[in-house]
Amino acid sequence: MTAAHLLSARWIVPVEPAGITLEHHSLLVEDGVITALLPTAEAHRRHPDVTETRLDSHALIPGLVNLHTHAAMSLMRGLKDDLPLMTWLKEHIWPAENRHVSAEFVQDGSLLACAEMLRAGVTCFNDMYFFPEATADAVLASGMRAALGIITLDFPSSYAGDPEDYLRKGLAVRDAYKGESRLSFTMAPHAPYTVSDRTLTKILTLADQLELPIHMHLHETADEIAGSLAEHQVRPLTRLQALGLLGPTLIAVHMVHLNEAEIELIARAGVHVAHCPSSNLKLASGIAPVPALLAAGVNVALGTDGAASNNRLDLLNEARTAALLAKGSTGEPTALTAHQALAMATLHGARALGLDARIGSLVPGKAADIVAVDLSELETLPCYDVVSHLVYAAGREHISHVWVEGELLLDARVLTKLDERELMAKASHWNRILGAKT
Numbered sequence: 001m002t003a004a005h006l007l008s009a010r011w012i013v014p015v016e017p018a019g020i021t022l023e024h025h026s027l028l029v030e031d032g033v034i035t036a037l038l039p040t041a042e043a044h045r046r047h048p049d050v051t052e053t054r055l056d057s058h059a060l061i062p063g064l065v066n067l068h069t070h071a072a073m074s075l076m077r078g079l080k081d082d083l084p085l086m087t088w089l090k091e092h093i094w095p096a097e098n099r100h101v102s103a104e105f106v107q108d109g110s111l112l113a114c115a116e117m118l119r120a121g122v123t124c125f126n127d128m129y130f131f132p133e134a135t136a137d138a139v140l141a142s143g144m145r146a147a148l149g150i151i152t153l154d155f156p157s158s159y160a161g162d163p164e165d166y167l168r169k170g171l172a173v174r175d176a177y178k179g180e181s182r183l184s185f186t187m188a189p190h191a192p193y194t195v196s197d198r199t200l201t202k203i204l205t206l207a208d209q210l211e212l213p214i215h216m217h218l219h220e221t222a223d224e225i226a227g228s229l230a231e232h233q234v235r236p237l238t239r240l241q242a243l244g245l246l247g248p249t250l251i252a253v254h255m256v257h258l259n260e261a262e263i264e265l266i267a268r269a270g271v272h273v274a275h276c277p278s279s280n281l282k283l284a285s286g287i288a289p290v291p292a293l294l295a296a297g298v299n300v301a302l303g304t305d306g307a308a309s310n311n312r313l314d315l316l317n318e319a320r321t322a323a324l325l326a327k328g329s330t331g332e333p334t335a336l337t338a339h340q341a342l343a344m345a346t347l348h349g350a351r352a353l354g355l356d357a358r359i360g361s362l363v364p365g366k367a368a369d370i371v372a373v374d375l376s377e378l379e380t381l382p383c384y385d386v387v388s389h390l391v392y393a394a395g396r397e398h399i400s401h402v403w404v405e406g407e408l409l410l411d412a413r414v415l416t417k418l419d420e421r422e423l424m425a426k427a428s429h430w431n432r433i434l435g436a437k438t
């Protein structure tokens, strides 16, 4: 996109202010930033010489924010299905990771995931995986944004030997990519059952010193709670509270098993929740109490989790699933509206990452991270309510264009910076390696 550009669309859903859909409006984008949102006729009068992209049957929405994934696990999609979390992890995923995960694996898997996410309208994702430097390179090649986890586990992997080693390596990656405006970092202890009190305390100190969010799986399964009661005599949240981890920098992933007191506790502490409905359903972990969390004032956003447990990196589908689950589990059709679901897929994720001053809605002053959805296909006709269609009727196949900082990354469903054939060849290569019987 040139220095100044008009994006004119049939509809614009800015997400902020909430509940608004504008018809026949334009976004003026200058040097990657939205500088005006105005009626198209007025935009033509005021800016007659500015180049324009006309999207006459499309809705423009903010880029989607995937608040929890393991991008490189796209190469493990469908490797092992239909198991509960701990059997899946201990008997299949962790052994496969120990044998196969390298910087090359992570780079190829992350590129594949970036391609899939861009084609699904995701412009920013919050990642937690081994070799984050390889994910960083993939993100920069794709043009997306990402928050990368400085991961920690108390056991060794093909990436690091002990918690100090994990932290040293992760912090070095953060130093190496300083100044990359599309990258940020989080402290990412894997889960309460894989990280000790001593390591968690160290991570909290680092997070405070470096002003980084903390990204952690939490209260995912009933077994996790039972294990914590057996080992620590308290539930995981109580343990983290005692360690001082509960606060507005914590992004707690899953939060399926919560009692009323815990919902109040995290609301008061300002903890953010990454709700991953498809992963929770597929691993039979349970259903997170999202309506109760929202009623308590918790910022709830959406994640796909990795492609090995979902098996799609499709955030619009998570918005639909979240809305349907909330209604079905409460018997209340207004428990989670389409507008709320879209806000969870955009602004709420940006807020959890501390990026809501820059992304998450289409308002002047924010970066031009924009998605165009084509609503002229027969699956989305007729159209009475655009937001209803975005959440309940449209699919990722209707996403036509994606921009990050005004840079066109998906043009009529074609990736502009990534080579789809090369990605497919790499996926086949790893398919042969991980699929080989030994």
Ligand SMILES: CSC[C@H]1O[C@@H](n2cnc3c(O)ncnc32)[C@H](O)[C@@H]1O
Binding pocket: 070, 085, 089, 093, 094, 097, 128, 129, 130, 151, 152, 153, 190, 191, 217, 220, 279, 305, 306, 309
């Ligand atoms: C420290 S790198 C991330 C680590 O997490 C594993 N993982 C993937 N999905 C889940 C999940 O739903 N709960 C817990 N852990 C998960 C992944 O395989 C890596 O080992």
Ligand SMILES: [Zn+2]
Binding pocket: 068, 069, 070, 217, 253, 305, 306
């Ligand atoms: Zn996860």
